[in-house]
Amino acid sequence: MTDDNFEPKIIGFLCNWCSYTGADLAGVSRIQYPSNIRIIKVMCSGRVNPQFVLKAFQEGADGVLVSGCHPGDCHYIEGNYHARRKLTMLSDILEFTGIEPERFQMSWVSASEGKKFAEIVTAFTEQVKELGPQKKLAGGEK
Amino acid sequence: MVDYNAMTLDIRAKAKAMLENKEVKYIIGWERGANSFISRPVIIRDAGDTDRLVWNPGCVDNLTRYLVEEMQYKPKRGEEPDLSPVGIIVKPCDSKSIVELIKENIVPRERVKIIAVTNIGTVETNKLRKILQKIPQDKRAGIDILQDDNEFTIKYEGGELKVPRPELLANKCETCVTHNPVIHDVVIGDKIEGFEKDEWxxxxxxxxxxxxxxxxxxxxxxxxxxxxxxxxxxxxxxxxxxxxxxxxxxxxxxxxxxxxxxxxxxxxxxxxxxxxxxxxxxxxxxxxxxxxxxxxxxxxxxxxxxxxxRIYPGMNPEDKPMFGSYDIADPDEVV
Incomplete structure (x- = not known):
């Protein structure tokens, strides 16, 4: 596969209450965004275990996006604050081991920010496309 | 020069008193190992056996793992659970493990009696193996390792070998900033000061x-x-x-x-x-x-x-766990 037509696989963990609804709004409003993202709905961004992100990379994902409610807006009051600590630390250790931290992104998208969601996915897809396929953590034939 | 002999005697006396007064059911410590220079873990149940306990730079194990096993022991059917305290000898670095275990409710504070030693450093077993090549095989039986601020002294039958500190010091001790125990019931040894290091x-x-x-x-x-x-x-x-x-x-x-x-x-x-x-x-x-x-x-x-x-684990059992707490003002690098 040449770099020109490389289409990255991106896994998106979106929280049920804000980001998933935001993505829904983007769809309903017919806002265009790349189809590279495969969305997995979780009840809260605090549910996203760093293992999920690493497992996604291991299964061959080129990028992982975790999106939740804005700080203070969490449906479960504090889930996204916990997510922020956990995933920032994960980002640190990815950088430390030489795995591009640009492949992993967190974002806050509220239910009314369909446009912002589309922008984030577009920018992130471009970013991952430039990095090329993720081979460092990807396992053998899967 | 750190007086390991005096500290060993001190540990034995404290351990003996604890066992005789039935303060603890047993004491987890180190004894002289089969190869004499690396000490091995030992569990002392009888006050008469406390003379087996030692303290030297070869006491490398973190004994708190045995404490966890004790706390997680599930009594067999019909067996009465024995909840009396356990004695343990710890280095300053190991004492931080105990703080963390207390914080996480694995070890109740009242179930452990901590004999803590102050320590300027232990040996790295891998480095020691290489250095021992310099000593004739038949003279390695009764080796003693001593240490002061600048060098290790390996005493063996009919001679001694001086080794500069970095050549034998454990990697973890090179960046260590905790030379005094953070939690203890009894402290053995003098307070250690003046080991300023670049921690990171x-x-x-x-x-x-x-x-x-x-x-x-x-x-x-x-x-x-x-x-x-x-x-x-x-x-x-x-x-x-x-x-x-x-x-x-x-x-x-x-x-x-x-x-x-x-x-x-x-x-x-x-x-x-x-x-x-x-x-x-x-x-x-x-x-x-x-x-x-x-x-x-x-x-x-x-x-x-x-x-x-601003979280540094192992210092205070009252601290909040990092992933179990949050601060609204945490740095936010999220888009």
Missing amino acids: ADVAELENMSPEERWKFWEAQISKCVRCYACRDSCSLCYCAECVFDKEKPFTWIDKTVDVSNNMFYHLVRAMHLAGRCVDCGECERVCPVNIPIRKLNRLLLKSAKDRY
């Missing part, structure tokens, strides 16, 4: 590399891993009843295959599980049969936690 020198060394160099470094190290899980089994904070890597239902998180992908997954997840909890006692690196610098991963997270959240 080893982490900074890697951080200054380019991302590609870092990956090359870790790929080479991690591909050595045989996944014996010794780092997990020796860790006093890896006490989950069922470890995520052993879990087989509903699916396995990690393949049995030993390759960079699976090994990296294991080491990153292990480090993440210890983030904000690891007290850098160095057991994981010490027991590694292929010498992977595992501690560096833990230390990076230790440094991040300190820089970002």
Whole structure:
């Protein structure tokens, strides 16, 4: 596969209450965004275990996006604050081991920010496309 | 010069008194090992046996793992649970493990009597093996290792060998800033001051590399891993009843295959599980049969936690756990 037509696989963990609804709004409003993202709905961004992100990379994902409610807006009051600590630390250790931290992104998208969601996915897809396929953590034939 | 002999006698006296007064049911400590210079763990139940206890720079084990096993012991059917306290001898680094275990409600404070020693450093077993080559084989039986601020002295039958401190000092002690116990019932030895060090020198060394160099470094190290899980089994904070890597239902998180992908997954997840909890006692690196610098991963997270959240585990049982708490004002690098 040449770099020109490389289409990255991106896994998106979106929280049920804000980001998933935001993505829904983007769809309903017919806002265009790349189809590279495969969305997995979780009840809260605090549910996203760093293992999920690493497992996604291991299964061959080129990028992982975790999106939740804005700080203070969490449906479960504090889930996204916990997510922020956990995933920032994960980002640190990815950088430390030489795995591009640009492949992993967190974002806050509220239910009314369909446009912002589309922008984030577009920018992130471009970013991952430039990095090329993720081979460092990807396992053998899967 | 640290007087290891006096400290050993002090430990024995304190241990004897504890056992005689029935303050503890047994004492976990170190005794002289079969090869005489590396001490091995021992459990003393009888006051008459306390003379077996020793303290020297070869006391490398973190004994708190035995404490965890005791606390998690499930009595057999019909057996009365014995909840009387346990005595344990700890180095300052190990005392941080106990703080963390108390914080996580694994060890109730009243169930442990802590005899803590002050320590300027222990030996690295790998380095010691090389240095012992210089001593004739038949004279290695009665080796004693002593230490002062600048050098180790290895005393053997009919001679002694002086070794500069960095050549024998354990890696973890090179960056250690905790030379006095943080929690204790009894302290053995004088308070140690004046060991100022660059705590993060080893982490900074890697951080200054380019991302590609870092990956090359870790790929080479991690591909050595045989996944014996010794780092997990020796860790006093890896006490989950069922470890995520052993879990087989509903699916396995990690393949049995030993390759960079699976090994990296294991080491990153292990480090993440210890983030904000690891007290850098160095057991994981010490027991590694292929010498992977595992501690560096833990230390990076230790440094991040300190820089970002001002959290430094193992100092105070009243502190909040990093992943169990949050601060609205935490740095936010999220888009």
